[in-house]
Amino acid sequence: MNQVFECPSCGVYTALPEDEYFDGFCEICSTDYYAVQEPEQKDEGNMQEYTPLDSLTYLNRSVSSQLEVVSDLIYEGEEVDTLPENLQNAVSLLDSIRNEIRNEASHHGAARAPHYSNGVPTSTRFNDVPTSDPDGETYLPEVHTDVHPSGSVHVFSIPTNKEV
Secondary structure (H helix, E strand, O other): OEEEEEOOOOOOEEEEEOOOOOOOEOOOOOOEOOOOOOOOOOOHHHOOOOOHHHHHHHHHHHHHHHHHHHHHHHHOOOOHHHOOHHHHHHHHHHHHHHHHHHHHHHHOOOOOOOEOOOOOEOEOOOOOOOEEOOOOOEEOOEEEEEEOOOOOEEEEEEOOOOOO
């Protein structure tokens, strides 16, 4: 079973094996997860307008990718049919939800849009930066980056323990 942490500042999710130490700092923005966060003042004037089709594009890109990662975390390289029945059902349900989102996005032409209707790009790239865990193992984190139609960046990161 993995531990999953969400950064309160940038929204990155970090998944670590249950027996691995988590130092409490975000790999992307270095925020201390356990520090008291000041409430954010939202400036409604900076909020980008977007359409329902933009929302579907975002769901197709971001949410379906996260559902796929959750499925992978459940069976962690094992064959799905070797899992207990309840976990097989969970993986099947997650795959079904992901496929429904992708089918709807494809049906409405939202599957491959590089930009939203307001000109905001649907994704962005961060350069991989070598990261060391508390045991001194260095790896390049896999970073999945999507941009919400409002312009805010949502990052999903999972350490892959790739040697640098």
